[in-house]
Amino acid sequence: MAAGRKRSETSRLAALAATRALLVELGYERITLDAIAARAGVGRQTLYRWWGSKGAIVADAALAGGVATELRPIADSGDLRGDLRAWLNEWVSHVATPEGTSLTLALTAASSDNQAIADQLYERFTGPHEEQLRARLARAREVDQLPADADVSTIAAVLIGFLLYRILGRQRLPAASDVDALVSLVVRRQGDGHGEAARH
Amino acid sequence: MAAGRKRSETSRLAALAATRALLVELGYERITLDAIAARAGVGRQTLYRWWGSKGAIVADAALAGGVATELRPIADSGDLRGDLRAWLNEWVSHVATPEGTSLTLALTAASSDNQAIADQLYERFTGPHEEQLRARLARAREVDQLPADADVSTIAAVLIGFLLYRILGRQRLPAASDVDALVSLVVRRQGDGHGEAARH
Amino acid sequence: MAAGRKRSETSRLAALAATRALLVELGYERITLDAIAARAGVGRQTLYRWWGSKGAIVADAALAGGVATELRPIADSGDLRGDLRAWLNEWVSHVATPEGTSLTLALTAASSDNQAIADQLYERFTGPHEEQLRARLARAREVDQLPADADVSTIAAVLIGFLLYRILGRQRLPAASDVDALVSLVVRRQGDGHGEAARH
Amino acid sequence: MAAGRKRSETSRLAALAATRALLVELGYERITLDAIAARAGVGRQTLYRWWGSKGAIVADAALAGGVATELRPIADSGDLRGDLRAWLNEWVSHVATPEGTSLTLALTAASSDNQAIADQLYERFTGPHEEQLRARLARAREVDQLPADADVSTIAAVLIGFLLYRILGRQRLPAASDVDALVSLVVRRQGDGHGEAARH
DNA sequence: AGCTAATCGAGACGGTACGTCTGGTCTTGGA
DNA sequence: TCCAAGACCAGACGTACCGTCTCGATTAGCT
Numbered sequence: 001m002a003a004g005r006k007r008s009e010t011s012r013l014a015a016l017a018a019t020r021a022l023l024v025e026l027g028y029e030r031i032t033l034d035a036i037a038a039r040a041g042v043g044r045q046t047l048y049r050w051w052g053s054k055g056a057i058v059a060d061a062a063l064a065g066g067v068a069t070e071l072r073p074i075a076d077s078g079d080l081r082g083d084l085r086a087w088l089n090e091w092v093s094h095v096a097t098p099e100g101t102s103l104t105l106a107l108t109a110a111s112s113d114n115q116a117i118a119d120q121l122y123e124r125f126t127g128p129h130e131e132q133l134r135a136r137l138a139r140a141r142e143v144d145q146l147p148a149d150a151d152v153s154t155i156a157a158v159l160i161g162f163l164l165y166r167i168l169g170r171q172r173l174p175a176a177s178d179v180d181a182l183v184s185l186v187v188r189r190q191g192d193g194h195g196e197a198a199r200h
Numbered sequence: 201m202a203a204g205r206k207r208s209e210t211s212r213l214a215a216l217a218a219t220r221a222l223l224v225e226l227g228y229e230r231i232t233l234d235a236i237a238a239r240a241g242v243g244r245q246t247l248y249r250w251w252g253s254k255g256a257i258v259a260d261a262a263l264a265g266g267v268a269t270e271l272r273p274i275a276d277s278g279d280l281r282g283d284l285r286a287w288l289n290e291w292v293s294h295v296a297t298p299e300g301t302s303l304t305l306a307l308t309a310a311s312s313d314n315q316a317i318a319d320q321l322y323e324r325f326t327g328p329h330e331e332q333l334r335a336r337l338a339r340a341r342e343v344d345q346l347p348a349d350a351d352v353s354t355i356a357a358v359l360i361g362f363l364l365y366r367i368l369g370r371q372r373l374p375a376a377s378d379v380d381a382l383v384s385l386v387v388r389r390q391g392d393g394h395g396e397a398a399r400h
Numbered sequence: 401m402a403a404g405r406k407r408s409e410t411s412r413l414a415a416l417a418a419t420r421a422l423l424v425e426l427g428y429e430r431i432t433l434d435a436i437a438a439r440a441g442v443g444r445q446t447l448y449r450w451w452g453s454k455g456a457i458v459a460d461a462a463l464a465g466g467v468a469t470e471l472r473p474i475a476d477s478g479d480l481r482g483d484l485r486a487w488l489n490e491w492v493s494h495v496a497t498p499e500g501t502s503l504t505l506a507l508t509a510a511s512s513d514n515q516a517i518a519d520q521l522y523e524r525f526t527g528p529h530e531e532q533l534r535a536r537l538a539r540a541r542e543v544d545q546l547p548a549d550a551d552v553s554t555i556a557a558v559l560i561g562f563l564l565y566r567i568l569g570r571q572r573l574p575a576a577s578d579v580d581a582l583v584s585l586v587v588r589r590q591g592d593g594h595g596e597a598a599r600h
Numbered sequence: 601m602a603a604g605r606k607r608s609e610t611s612r613l614a615a616l617a618a619t620r621a622l623l624v625e626l627g628y629e630r631i632t633l634d635a636i637a638a639r640a641g642v643g644r645q646t647l648y649r650w651w652g653s654k655g656a657i658v659a660d661a662a663l664a665g666g667v668a669t670e671l672r673p674i675a676d677s678g679d680l681r682g683d684l685r686a687w688l689n690e691w692v693s694h695v696a697t698p699e700g701t702s703l704t705l706a707l708t709a710a711s712s713d714n715q716a717i718a719d720q721l722y723e724r725f726t727g728p729h730e731e732q733l734r735a736r737l738a739r740a741r742e743v744d745q746l747p748a749d750a751d752v753s754t755i756a757a758v759l760i761g762f763l764l765y766r767i768l769g770r771q772r773l774p775a776a777s778d779v780d781a782l783v784s785l786v787v788r789r790q791g792d793g794h795g796e797a798a799r800h
Numbered sequence: 801a802g803c804t805a806a807t808c809g810a811g812a813c814g815g816t817a818c819g820t821c822t823g824g825t826c827t828t829g830g831a
Numbered sequence: 832t833c834c835a836a837g838a839c840c841a842g843a844c845g846t847a848c849c850g851t852c853t854c855g856a857t858t859a860g861c862t
Contacts, residue, residue, distance in 0.1 A: 004811030005853040011813075029229070029313040032843060043814040048845065105312040111368065112309035113229040118370055126369065154362075154381040161361030162354075168311065168364070169326065170318055181354040185386055205831075205833035232822065243835040248824065404837030405827040411839075429629070429713040432817065443840040448819065505712045511768065512709035513629040518770055526769065554762075554781040561761030562754075568711065568764070569726070570718055581754040586785055603860040604806025611808075632848065643809040648850065 007050070014040040015047060019061035024102040028058060028109035055114040062103045062110075063124050074132055080140040081183050084159070087133075088179045091163060096173050104167055130156050146187065155186050207250070214240040215247060219261035224302040228258060228309040255314045262303045262310075263324050274332055280340040281383050284359070287333075288379045291363060296373050304367055330356050346387065355386050407450070414440040415447060419461035424502040428458060428509040455514040462503045462510075463524050474532055480540040481583050484559070487533075488579045491563060496573050504567055530556050546587065555586050607650070614640040615647060619661035624699050628658060628706040628713075655714045662703050662710075663724050674732055680740040681783050684759070687733075688779045691763060696773050704767055730756050746787065755786050 018040035022031050033054055037044040051057040074087045094100050107125075111118035137152035146152075162182055166174050174182070218240035222231050233254055237244040251257040274287045294300050307325075311318035337352035346352075362382055366374050374382075418440035422431050433454055437444040451457040474487045494500050507525075511518035537552035546552075562582055566574050574582070618640035622631050633654055637644045651657040674687045694700050707725075711718035737752035746752075762782055766774050774782070 003853095003855045004809085005813070006811095008813070008853095027313060033845085034843065037814090041814080043812095045815085045846085046813065049812075053845095108368070109309050109312035112305040112312065113227060115370070118368075122369060122371065151381045151385065154378065154385055157365055158358050158362050158382065158385065161363070161365035162358050163361070164368070165357055165361035165364050168308070168318075169322060170315070171322065178354065181351045182358065185351065185354055185358065208834070211834075233824085234822070237835090241835080243833095244823095244837085245825080246834065249833085252824095254823080403827095403829045404835085405839075406837095408827095408839070427713060433819085434817065437840090441840085443838095444842090445820085446839065449838075453819090508768070509629075509709050509712035512705040512712065513627060515770070518768075522769060522771065551781045551785065554778065554785055557765055558758050558762050558782065558785065561763070561765035562758050563761070564765050564768070565757055565761035568708070568718075569722060570715070571722065578754065581751045582758065585751065585754055585758065604804080605808075605858045606806085606860095608808070608858095633850085634848065637809090641809080643807095644811085644849095645851085646808065649807085654849090 008046075011040070011042045011046055012050065015042050015051075015057065016061045016064060018042075019057055020099075020103065023058065023061065023106045024099050027102065028106040028113075031058070031106075033057075053114075055110050055117045058106055058110050059117045059120050062107050063121070074136045076136060076139065078143075080136070080145045081187055083136065084183050084187065085176075085179055088159065088163065088174075088182070089176060092173055092179065095163075095167055101167070101170075105170075108168060126160070130160060133159060140187075158186055208246075211240070211242045211246055212250065215242050215250075215257065216261045216264060218242075219257055220299075220303070223258065223262065223306045224299045227302060228306040228313075231258065231306075233257075255310055255317045258306060258310050259317045259320050262307050263321070274336045276336060276339065278343075280336070280345045281387055283336065284383050284387065285376075285379055288359065288363065288374075288382070289376060292374055292379065295363075295367055301367070301370075308368060326360070330360060333359060340387075358386055408446075411440070411442045411446055412450065415442050415450075415457065416461045416464060418442075419457055420499075420503065423458065423461065423506045424499050427502065428506040428513075431458070431506075433457075453514075455510050455517045458506055458510050459517045459520050462507050463521070474536045476536060476539065478543075480536070480545045481587055483536065484583050484587065485576075485579055488559065488563065488574075488582070489576060492573055492579065495563075495567055501567070501570075508568060526560070530560060533559060540587075558586055608646075611640070611642045611646055612650065615642050615650075615657065616661045616664060618642075619657055620699075620703070623658065623662065623706045624702040627702065628709040631658065631706075633657075655710055655717045658706060658710050659717045659720050662707050663721070674736045676736060676739060678743075680736070680745045681787055683736065684783050684787065685776075685779055688759065688763065688774075688782070689776060692773055692779065695763075695767055701767070701770075708768060726760070730760060733759060740787075758786055 015036060018036050019031070022035055022039060026035075031054065033044060033047055036042075036057065037047055047057060051060060072087075072090065075083045077083055095104055107117075107121055111121050133156040134152045137146060137150070137155055140146045141148065141150055141152065159182070163174075166172075166178075215236060218236050219231070222235055222239060226235075231254070233244055233247055236242075236257070237247060247257055251260060275283045277283055295304055307317075307321055311321050333356040334352045337346060337350070337355055340346045341348065341350055341352065359382065363374070366372070366378075415436060418436050419431070422435055422439060426435075431454065433444060433447055436442075436457065437447055447457060451460060472487075472490065475483045477483055495504055507517075507521055511521050533556040534552045537546060537550070537555055540546045541548065541550055541552065559582065563574070566572075566578075615636060618636050619631070622635055622639060626635075631654070633644060633647055636642075636657070637647055647657060651660060672687075672690065675683045677683055695704055707717075707721055711721050733756040734752045737746060737750070737755055740746045741748065741750055741752065759782070763774070766772070766778075
């Protein structure tokens with residue numbers, strides 16, 4: 001029962017780095033497995049051996065060390081609105097880089113193209129972030145920074161959806177004031193009337 | 201200088217219909233100009249003559265008669281929340297069809313791929329809808345269904361972003377109750393406190 | 401009922417010429433359809449469209465304008481031995497060129513590899529030559545330059561087999577004296593005893 | 601200086617046997633070192649260690665125990681024509697088997713491809729047989745079964761070339777009557793006129 | 801008995817060529 | 832001048848082999 005040669009970690013990392021670089025330069029559609037292999041100094045068969053398709057390697061490259069890993073957890077300073085603003089602004093500044101924009105667009109294209117990638121993206125990236133957001137909102141609700149009947153899932157979806165719309169629209173990324181307006185819209189100060197209460 | 205034969209309207213419509221059909225069956229990445237030409241009974245050169253690229257014909261097909269045109273304007277019954285719920289639900293039911301989902305995903309992929317398509321999409325589709333939404337919200341603000349300082353742009357972006365997130369996530373389309381929660385979150389009954397007013 | 405573009409004669413000839421050139425340079429095994437296409441300035445698909453395989457194009461290239469077409473018919477001067485010697489010597493000098501040797505070896509390799517090529521080679525090349533040889537021998541028999549019971553098929557096969565053996569052996573091509581010996585062996589002067597006749 | 605492990609004779613024989621089997625099944629061009637290694641249950645590196653190339657292993661497999669070794673020497677019963685007929689017929693029946701045909705074609709292809717194989721083939725196989733033939737013919741000449749001026753080299757080449765032509769042609773292997781005609785053509789009964797003797 | 805070194809089967813590596821498919825262009829003959 | 836058909840060049844696709852390079856596991860001779 002012989003072992004055979006081990007998978008080359010060098011090749012794996014070179015392939016992912018080359019993919020990220022080419023994704024930034026060319027975008028998902030114009031990228032080529034030939035180009036990735038050439039840039040990484042790796043055989044084409046090696047890419048097929050370990051990833052099997054362009055979509056898979058792109059997803060892995062974008063998620064492993066690309067977009068996802070540098071994101072910080074949402075702070076819990078006790079100030080929900082401040083924490084959300086900080087988190088959203090960090091996101092925006094992260095995506096505002098050319099690399100961030102390219103990788104995000106590439107992931108969107110790959111997800112639209114391939115259900116498996118979409119699932120992986122959700123499982124490894126979107127889902128954890130959404131869950132983190134819901135957890136932070138739930139904690140805020142417990143300390144009465146949100147009304148007891150606040151719908152944390154809807155709030156989380158609205159925050160992420162807003163970012164998504166602005167990124168994909170590529171017209172203009174949200175400024176700090178846009179983030180302020182967003183947070184103010186969906187998270188009112190506790191003690192603000194909610195429901196039919198105090199007429200003005 | 202002879203005038204020559206006129207452009208064949210039959211061919212144009214057949215090409216667009218074939219593109220839509222194949223988009224639904226295959227998605228943006230897997231579609232082929234050969235396949236469009238064959239299904240439409242049209243020469244391949246004819247597609248290049250009038251559209252010039254795969255992206256252009258896909259965008260035209262999806263926008264002209266595909267996703268966009270069947271949408272109704274937002275009603276103005278005087279009841280903002282009801283009107284928004286109706287509009288959002290109509291949108292959801294429109295996208296919930298297989299054809300609607302496929303065309304939306306195809307447009308997303310094409311937009312991620314190609315800035316020109318993204319611009320066209322915004323100009324002919326997203327922009328008008330957002331503008332319509334802002335106009336409806338502004339009218340509501342005038343009749344005091346929204347606070348005077350409400351940020352209609354942010355509200356509009358949030359509503360669209362929420363839909364976008366749910367569609368692209370492909371986990372599950374929003375139910376009527378999700379739409380209710382969304383509308384309740386961003387459009388409070390007039391008289392609700394809004395702004396920095398009360399407690400500190 | 402439209403016609404479509406005609407097959408490009410330019411491309412066809414360029415492909416065959418490039419194949420011959422590369423066959424001489426590289427030999428059958430080391431030749432590449434990529435290389436043929438590149439040298440001919442022709443798309444690779446065009447080669448597959450019209451020939452379908454490396455073997456087919458090699459056979460066509462070697463037969464059409466390569467080895468076969470320049471061969472003269474066997475003369476009929478009335479002198480069988482002289483005519484055969486001339487024909488054999490012409491053959492040897494033809495094959496003795498680098499191009500002739502390479503093409504012959506390539507055809508042999510291709511025939512060993514592929515029955516279809518072997519059949520085509522026989523039908524378009526070997527067969528006609530053998531038939532021509534048989535016809536010349538039969539005419540000689542009619543004018544009593546060969547015995548009435550001479551087996552023209554065997555003689556023809558022996559002449560061709562001798563050449564084949566010397567060419568494939570690649571040790572040394574037959575000289576004029578070898579050709580003389582061969583002709584003397586298989587074609588005796590009429591009037592020479594044949595059979596049990598004149599004991600010595 | 602320790603010695604290390606010895607070469608595995610088991611592996612060597614398994615490799616040669618697998619090569620012969622695959623040569624029969626697939627032919628020279630379609631054979632694969634992967635396939636040989638897999639069938640022999642041998643590592644690929646072992647093949648390269650001991651033979652170094654596909655051509656080398658194929659030549660070794662075909663010559664060692666394949667085509668060559670089973671051939672008997674030419675008998676010397678005193679009857680030259682009978683001995684030649686027996687030898688040729690044995691050859692034909694040997695090659696007429698599927699295995700014999702495949703191995704012969706494989707050797708031809710390999711020789712056309714590779715000069716080193718061609719040389720080895722001549723040295724280990726064709727050469728010895730031709731030499732054996734020449735020796736038998738020379739002995740016959742000494743006992744006056746051939747004319748004193750008979751060219752034994754040409755006769756030997758003619759006999760081998762005839763076989764080669766029939767085998768490679770693959771149209772039909774020579775029957776016993778063809779062998780008779782061949783022998784009668786090149787070996788006339790002593791006492792037959794030979795040379796420029798009689799008529800002018 | 802332990803050491804040392806060459807061998808073994810297995811299998812990943814960087815490459816090259818395969819045969820196919822598509823993109824975008826050009827040509828043909830008919831309307 | 833447009834159209835359907837279809838050949839053209841270019842180049843990416845995913846697969847199959849090549850010849851090389853690790854791996855860990857056997858074998859031996861030499862100490």
